[in-house]
Amino acid sequence: MNLQEWLEVATRGLKPAQQERIALEIKQHLEDAEAYLTQQGVLAEEAQQRSLEGLGDPLVASRAFLAMSSRPFVWQSLATLTYLMLSFPLGIAYFVLLITGFAVGLSLVWTWIGIPILALTFGMAAVFSALERSLAASLLGVYVARRPVYTVSGKGFWARAKAHISDKGTWLDVSYMFLRLPLGVAAFSLALLLWVLPLSLIAMPFAMHFAPDVQISFPDGWFGRGQLNALNGWVIALFGALLLPLCLHLLNLLASQYGLLAQYLLGNGAKGVSRPLQNPNTLQVVGALLVLILGAMVYLARSQGALPIP
Amino acid sequence: MNLKGSLPALILEVLSRGSSHGYEIAQLIKRRSQGVLDFKEGTLYPALHGLERDGLVTSSEQSENGRTRRYYTLTEKGEKALAAERAEWQKLSSAIGGILGGKV
Numbered sequence: 001m002n003l004q005e006w007l008e009v010a011t012r013g014l015k016p017a018q019q020e021r022i023a024l025e026i027k028q029h030l031e032d033a034e035a036y037l038t039q040q041g042v043l044a045e046e047a048q049q050r051s052l053e054g055l056g057d058p059l060v061a062s063r064a065f066l067a068m069s070s071r072p073f074v075w076q077s078l079a080t081l082t083y084l085m086l087s088f089p090l091g092i093a094y095f096v097l098l099i100t101g102f103a104v105g106l107s108l109v110w111t112w113i114g115i116p117i118l119a120l121t122f123g124m125a126a127v128f129s130a131l132e133r134s135l136a137a138s139l140l141g142v143y144v145a146r147r148p149v150y151t152v153s154g155k156g157f158w159a160r161a162k163a164h165i166s167d168k169g170t171w172l173d174v175s176y177m178f179l180r181l182p183l184g185v186a187a188f189s190l191a192l193l194l195w196v197l198p199l200s201l202i203a204m205p206f207a208m209h210f211a212p213d214v215q216i217s218f219p220d221g222w223f224g225r226g227q228l229n230a231l232n233g234w235v236i237a238l239f240g241a242l243l244l245p246l247c248l249h250l251l252n253l254l255a256s257q258y259g260l261l262a263q264y265l266l267g268n269g270a271k272g273v274s275r276p277l278q279n280p281n282t283l284q285v286v287g288a289l290l291v292l293i294l295g296a297m298v299y300l301a302r303s304q305g306a307l308p309i310p
Numbered sequence: 311m312n313l314k315g316s317l318p319a320l321i322l323e324v325l326s327r328g329s330s331h332g333y334e335i336a337q338l339i340k341r342r343s344q345g346v347l348d349f350k351e352g353t354l355y356p357a358l359h360g361l362e363r364d365g366l367v368t369s370s371e372q373s374e375n376g377r378t379r380r381y382y383t384l385t386e387k388g389e390k391a392l393a394a395e396r397a398e399w400q401k402l403s404s405a406i407g408g409i410l411g412g413k414v
Contacts, residue, residue: 006352010352021380022355022359024380025332025355025380026352026355028331028332028333028377028378028379028380029332029333029336029351029355031377032331032333032334033333033351036337054350054351055350055351055352056349056350056351056352056353057350057352058352060350060352060353061350061352061353061355061356064353064356064357065355065356065359067356068356068357068359068360068363069359069363
């Protein structure tokens with residue numbers, strides 16, 4: 001591994017200005033380290049190698065840089081929610097526009113009209129991928145290097161089209177747009193569940209107070225038969241309040257995996273680094289899963305009549 | 311020895327004796343711990359940048375003998391944070407010393 005490769009891994013996903021500053025500082029650091037070692041009689045080549053090794057694993061540095069530049073939990077959670085909620089409508093838009101463009105363009109390619117349709121479709125894919133890059137950067141804090149729309153500039157249409165079509169990055173971008181639909185639906189449903197569930201639980205006592213006529217039904221056995229009473233409402237709200245931060249952690253964890261995919265497919269196949277969207281707290285995530293599993297078990301046990309109804 | 315988590319405090323301590331640049335800070339920590347506290351130098355910069363983001367240090371580029379380096383300086387807020395870290399450490403080390411040191 002050389003310095004360039006080390007820097008590429010260590011600073012991936014950071015803002016360009018930040019990348020530049022780190023590159024400069026690490027270069028200065030290595031110059032000092034090499035100068036010291038050569039002073040000690042170490043050969044230049046070995047000094048260079050040993051200085052670089054002294055920096056350690058670039059992945060470790062990368063995680064530290066990404067964690068250092070993360071947002072406060074609440075703001076990041078809101079940004080994450082926005083990103084995940086947007087993935088459904090955007091996923092549908094990309095899918096419909098691109099599939100139509102490719103289908104019509106390819107089927108008409110034998111007439112001249114198919115060519116401009118295909119060119120337009122590729123153009124749309126480039127615009128969409130630029131939009132996705134800026135969404136990933138602004139909402140997930142994952143900076144993916146911009147790919148030039150035309151890899152060959154200053155040449156004729158056919159040369160540019162050929163270069164664009166034979167570019168691996170073009171197809172990775174397009175496959176990302178198509179993946180956005182199934183993944184977007186999954187992300188949207190999960191995001192909706194994970195923030196609507198705790199919020200509706202928290203709202204329970206208020207709903208019972210302000211809209212007493214509305215029937216709120218839980219399965220028989222959850223809170224005894226019949227109507228919920230005020231105390232039960234507050235117990236439910238407390239449960240919701242405990243569940244909310246745990247759900248947001250799960251959402252952030254999910255979104256960091258989307259960030260990873262965006263880095264890989266929009267970054268021309270570059271291996272991404274999983275960005276911790278907030279200081280990762282394994283305990284809270286495991287806690288969230290336990291609460292959900294416990295809730296499901298109690299529900300099942302009660303619906304089967306295994307647990308007595310209070 | 312792994313110094314996970316304590317690197318920022320060690321950096322503040324080094325900077326309390328005057329401005330310094332990354333390489334020098336790393337060497338000073340290693341030298342003053344007689345090589346016991348060894349760490350990969352690549353992790354020093356995230357820690358430094360984090361301290362700067364939190365306003366505990368400031369940095370500026372300076373030229374010395376024709377070479378430009380980024381120097382880090384402790385701020386007032388950093389001094390207070392260092393004093394708090396020192397107090398915390400003394401409390402912890404005397405507590406652990408009380409148990410592991412064999413005192414009755």
